[in-house]
Each structure stands twice: as C-alpha cells, then as structure tokens.
Amino acid sequence: MALNLVVKVHPVVLYQIVDAYERRNADSHRVIGTLLGTSDKGVVEITNCFCVPHKEHADQVEAELNYAKDVYELNRRVNASENIVGWWATGNEVTNHSSVIHEYYARECPEPVHVTLDTSLAGGRMGLRAYVCAALGVPRGRQGAMFTAVDVRLTAYEPEIVGMQLCQKTMGPGGRSRQVQPAADLALVAAATSRLWGTIDQLLAYVEEVLAGRAAGDSAAGRELLQLVQLVQGMPSLRGDALAHGVKDLLMVVTLAQLIKTQLQLNEKLTLLTSQ
Template sequence: MALNLVVKVHPVVLFQIVDAYERRNADSHRVIGTLLGTADKGVVEVTNCFCVPHKEHADQVEAELNYAMDVYELNRRVNSSENIVGWWATGSEVTNHSSVIHEYYSRECREPVHVTLDTSLADARMGLRGYVCVPLGVPRGKQGCMFTPIDVALTCYEPEVVGLRLCHRTLGGGARSRPVQPAHDLALVADAAGSLATLLDQVVQYVEDVLAENAAPNNAVGRELLELVHAVPNLAADTFADAFASSVKDLLMVVTLAQLIKTQLQLNEKLTLLTTQ
C-alpha cells in the first residue's frame, strides 16, 4: 500500500524549510509545516510548502491549525493544482509528538507523507528522509502506528536547474562581497553545450571500457543508454546540422529583436522625461 510510495521533492521546498528554520523563535528547537503537491500512481511530488507555528511541551503539542488552513486556502487561489500531501519537520528523528501531528494530516489527505530535514548539517550533509505511518495492533484491541521509511528523491524543473547552478556559483571565497548575475542566453547555451560534451565524453569512455572488458557492465546504465539512443531523432548528419543552424539563427534573431525593443523603450522613456521637464 503506502509502502510503495516514492516521494519527489523540489529544491524550492528545501529552501523554504531552511528559511523557516532560520526565522524560528529563539525558544523553538523544531519547526514543522505542511507539504503541498500532487499524488498520482504511487508518486508524491512535493512542489511547495509552508510553516505552521506550533509549540511542543513534554506531554502535549499545540499547533495553530486555523492559521494552517487559512494559508492553504490562500495558496489554493494561486495554485489550484497543489493539494496537501503531508507534513515536514526539521531534525533527523521522529519524536513522540509526530504521531499526534500525523493524525491531523491523516484527516486532511489520504496517506500523508512525513518528511524530515536535518538542518544541523550532521556529517556535513542535510539529511532528507521520508516516512509513512503504518497502523499496528490487533482487531478490537489497542491500536498504534509506526513510521516506516520510504524512498525520497530530488527532482527539478528546468528553470529550477538554472537557479541551482546560479546558487552554486556563489560558493567559494569572496562570494559574499561580490554579486553573481545570471548569465545571458547565449552564455547559458554555451555552458550547456560544454557540459553536454563533457558528459558525452564520459559516456563514450564508459562504453569503450565495457567493450574492452576494463569495466564491469551495468544493466541499469545500459537501459538508460538505450533510452537515450532511441530519444535522438534518426537524421542524417547534414540534415541535423542544417536544422541546428536554423534553430541557432532563430535564437539570434529573437535576441537581437529583444535588444532593439529594449533600447527603443529606454530611449522613449528618456525622451518622455525630457519633454515633461
């Protein structure tokens, strides 16, 4: 049942959780919140989240559930496709109060998932784990539940990949003193082409090593390579080169027109200011 679920988390969710943890109250050791996304065919894709204010005591937990529902309803007005799929908490462990919080989310959605994010950076890594709650007990007897781990993976949309690469450029010494600007379209195309060429060289080297029996074959890698080959259109080299050149010309034309329009708008703005003065 729920044990077959696979959770896919987008990077923006991790950023929001870390931001909520950094903005927590001084007396709060743990932060919790609601996970939003979609669930289809055993795959839960988490695309958004928000923090839920709460307080944990030795024998009880208090959460502002009315606030949580208000935020969810406001989010539904903007993203109607995002539903409640579970909840998140900072830390690397499931606490005694987790079952109480999970019970609330069980009423809000079917088979909610619980995701924990270790913001203490133990072992220099931000541990990301996912759980589902499996009921335990005997019929007509005392009932309980147990949090069972499930697979969690990171997934990205193409715009998110660009943002992550831009964030990665801020790493290193002196990054705090200098701003990092997004690259131009053509620079991004050049970087992507260079990265693709490097990856293709690695793939070719791996295939040559396997054929020469210098490396052990991997069935999973072979299936991925077969999928990749089938995804490439079956075109002659000259035809592919002409299509690629035509696409590049179209891109350059669009970039040139955009720059001309931008320059014209700036000149028009300056002329308007001069005439009004």
C-alpha cells in the first residue's frame, strides 16, 4: 500500500460525476463509477470516468459489471492510453459496501484508488477525497479492509483552464446563469498579457517589501524567482520590430482564414445553383 501516493484529478472528471449524480434514479442515494487515467511512479492522474449502474441493499451490492466492461472497451477504442485506475462514489464517507466494490476493482487494476465527491455540499463546498485500501486480518481468519486517505490535488490541461474560465463567466449576478461566447484570439492575448503584467507588479511589490525589511522573505519564493530570472536571461531578446512582425503574421492568418471561409460559402452557393 503506497501511502505517499498522489492523486491528480482533472476538472472534466468532477463535471462527469456531478452530471451522473443529477441524472440518478429517484431511489438512488449514492452513485458510483469507474475512474480512468494513468498511474506512474506514485502519481495517479485521473482524466476520465463513467458511471456504473448499481443497487445497494443491506447485505449486498448489485452492479452491472457487464455494462462497465462494455463501456471501458468502447473508451479504449477512442483513447487507448486511459486505463482503469480505481473507482469513485458520491458522498463524504466510506460506507460498508465500499470494500465489496473495491474488491472488484482490485481485480481490474493493481492498487486501485477510491475517490469520493460530496455532492451534498456539506459545509458549503464540494469535498474531494482519495483513499487506498489495505487488507487486514490474520491468516485463515476473519478478513477486513482499511481505507487510508492519500493526497489528492486538482490539475488541468491548458484547454481545460480556458474552458473553466469560460464557465466562470456564465455565472451572472444573483446566481443566475447567462450565455457567453468565446473571445477572439486577439482578445485572449490581450487578457493574458494584462494578467501577466498584474502578476509582475505583485512580484515587484513583494521584492521591494522584502528588501525594505517590511516583510519577511520566503526562501521557496526566492528560489522560484531566481529560476524565473535565469530563464528570462536565456531567452533571446525581443525587439519591437520582431513583435510587430508577429502581430502582422497573426493578422494575415486571420484574414486568410476569413477569405477561405467566404470562398467556400460562395462555392457551395454556386454548386447549389448549378444543380438546380
């Protein structure tokens, strides 16, 4: 059992779990499913998941395992790099049936992880936890299982970050949702540049406070800043004309794309008129 295991969860997994919980049957109090991703050198990265229909009784658990296998095989055709790494369940605790479900996933992958997501929003937030399981008991005696919490973190690819930022803009005043459209390329570049300048201003203010003795220095932050400065020194100098050429190239590509789109639309209309 690897207690130093790190579990990294992508935002799309959380959205899929919440969607499965919202679509559950009226008599289902808990939803479970399979976690897909990769496991390498003590890091489990969860990039996908799907729901597995099941029913929990007082003394047993009924799950549609054939359905789970079929969905996993279909997913393998789309993304062969995603393997079974564990299972998930809604709720904020490990139940008596969790060990039974965990035994099945222990046969599907080595050292599966168990992730719980509190969809009831207890405490005003959605609690995310990850566990590993170890067998307990004496030889030829009564066996049990113990779930131990491990480190769980949220991670995201760059496209996922853009999607998350766009989703945040859909929340209007008073908790009402609104429709938003993705910004143009130049607007995204301008927004990213503005955020970068804001971050640089915060760094400069922090360094000035430390040098003036008004704030305590952080050695970890100092090492990060030193590494950042070394990276900047190794970059080639950007002159104004080079930046201008880059903007011109971007505008040329956008213009050509619009011309090609217009040409295709004209071609479709001419083809339609000719066929008539």
